[in-house]
């Protein structure tokens with residue numbers, strides 16, 4: 001007889017609405033930021049995080065009791081939550097930030113996530129209602145800061161497995177085996193739950209949202225919260241001085257023969 | 272005299288272009304000689320001439336990409352490729368060729384699918400690749416004037432920051448040139464929305480076979496001053512002159528685009544689905560493309576776009592890609608959602624399920640499944656491509672009957688025909704019927720032709736909806752064009768090209 005799982009998994013998946021990666025970024029004329037009046041979609045690493053949560057459920061079946069998506073962002077970030085719900089999350093939380101306010105920084109995000117987790121875990125009457133796994137992108141492609149997951153693990157005092165390319169969870173043993181992407185290969189680590197996992201590109205290929213699931217997603221619950229509800233301060237600690245475009249690439253030239261090439265190299269200061 | 276010479280030339284041309292083009296000489300046309308190359312080098316830059324002839328012979332393999340067509344079915348034996356940089360240079364080349372009766376094949380991106388862009392024998396190849404500058408763009412009217420050799424994708428990129436798009440889009444956009452598009456009157460994926468090039472091309476600059484430059488490069492939307500000569504060059508496949516400049520109307524870029532792939536349990540649902548989609552989406556519908564199961568599976572097999580999940584494709588006989596483009600995202604999404612809800616909640620649903628792109632990246636990926644079929648087919652084997660117009664309701668019947676016909680001839684197996692598949696532009700009544708074989712075999716060809724052309728003729732359809740006639744279908748022209756039409760076409764050819772130097776063996780036999 002198989003041992004019955006000692007506990008059940010509740011997964012929290014933070015997702016961010018970001019400028020889509022297929023969009024060409026344009027810096028505004030004041031050089032204070034970028035033109036955000038362009039197509040947005042879910043940060044690709046977060047899409048991978050949602051996919052991984054859904055796959056874990058497909059694999060572990062009933063051991064995964066809940067998958068909850070959460071976003072901290074402007075009203076339009078609700079679209080991003082709907083996508084997560086259409087991909088297979090059960091419910092969602094939207095911590096709404098006014099459109100005009102600057103995007104909250106990673107530490108503020110990590111504090112918000114911590115507050116949400118602690119709130120839910122404190123309210124949990126049974127241990128199996130507690131959130132014990134957070135899966136999130138290793139970075140967002142808009143600001144590329146890449147620290148939220150680590151900060152969250154630090155604040156919570158949880159294990160962390162960053163840049164994951166493979167995640168196996170043994171619910172009964174309360175353990176996860178994670179392969180991390182490191183320079184030149186992979187590193188396998190074993191960690192105890194509760195755990196924060198940040199996703200790398202190779203972890204999986206996210207699914208399309210199917211029509212029936214998109215329709216179902218419309219009926220799934222989305223809880224709305226404000227930063228004040230969670231007692232988190234979003235006052236920025238960083239100041240953006242200037243945003244500029246990368247220098248325009250100057251096209252190459254053609255040379256007729258090797259001699260000309262050598263001459264050009266000399267001209268350019270090569271010995 | 273003239274008639275006799277034409278007759279002689281026609282006789283000399285291969286009547287039937289097969290797997291490799293037969294090397295029959297044009298009796299009245301001359302091959303390129305060293306003297307000719309010497310003459311060209313007087314006014315062309317050295318890097319505009321690639322020739323195996325003296326004084327600077329290149330390695331024969333340098334000419335390979337120019338002599339062989341995209342599907343690998345047609346092979347020319349040209350010795351010389353010229354890549355002029357200006358209209359004036361094109362004019363001087365043609366004048367010389369006309370005077371010396373040297374046949375010329377205009378070549379764009381060489382992505383044509385009917386063997387029109389490569390020589391039948393040893394004609395001179397005139398590549399437009401070096402004429403690749405945008406001449407002007409008016410962001411208010413959206414009128415773009417460009418050299419014929421501009422690559423379609425680069426023009427798309429050029430107008431994008433001005434919030435415009437090219438009215439034509441097709442799978443070959445990374446290689447094909449606007450001049451080639453015009454010369455083939457390419458249809459493509461946006462025809463449903465923006466109409467054909469006969470409407471969007473406002474003017475052309477054409478070098479006539481005798482070297483004269485016909486400047487019709489107007490940017491007028493209205494110009495009713497007699498015969499509209501430029502129309503003759505649109506779809507002439509380089510048989511009347513060389514297009515060197517194109518003036519084209521680019522529509523404003525839609526502010527919002529969405530797409531969805533729908534999985535259908537049976538082909539019979541495609542038509543009612545088309546009706547429903549048209550009614551519900553009306554002005555925002557911009558594409559309605561059909562892919563049968565075989566085509567879909569091949570696209571997935573050859574890595575064209577991310578596949579749908581097994582659950583979503585289970586029991587699907589075919590797929591439809593619907594694209595919307597409009598001015599306001601919320602409005603379009605509401606319409607699209609209403610449609611999808613209607614489709615899913617119907618008592619007798621027309622669709623099994625479907626997927627809706629959630630991001631521009633997924634949008635591209637869904638399109639790749641449709642656009643990638645052409646490429647997947649060519650990776651899978653040797654393709655016989657029939658691009659036909661037949662009534663929508665007969666799409667599946669035509670594909671299935673062709674498969675059965677091949678089976679009855681004992682040709683449906685690993686070493687002969689591997690797949691028979693259909694995909695295409697439902698909105699335009701255009702079916703791409705593809706037969707994928709292990710190798711080009713005369714038995715297969717004999718089984719397919721005239722069988723398919725007869726089927727098309729029985730439906731009063733077109734034997735070439737958008738790819739043209741090229742070298743591949745000259746013999747089949749009578750299935751779609753009456754004797755009177757063909758006679759008039761020949762007269763027009765004679766008026767423009769009395770010596771028959773322009774792309775001989777193409778379009779007309």
Ligand SMILES: Cc1cc2nc3c(=O)[nH]c(=O)nc-3n(C[C@H](O)[C@H](O)[C@H](O)COP(=O)(O)OP(=O)(O)OC[C@H]3O[C@@H](n4cnc5c(N)ncnc54)[C@H](O)[C@@H]3O)c2cc1C
Nearest residue numbers: 379380381382383387442448450451454457458459509514
């Ligand atoms: C992957 C793929 C997808 C395609 N999809 C479509 C599609 O959806 N719809 C469609 O209609 N077609 C399609 N095609 C075929 C289509 O005809 C060509 O891709 C394109 O229009 C040809 O452009 P090109 O520059 O490559 O011309 P080429 O192949 O070089 O030439 C085609 C013909 O035009 C002539 N020509 C070229 N340039 C000039 C010029 N400047 N002046 C005079 N004559 C010239 C040539 O002599 C030849 O007869 C597809 C092809 C591929 C490979």
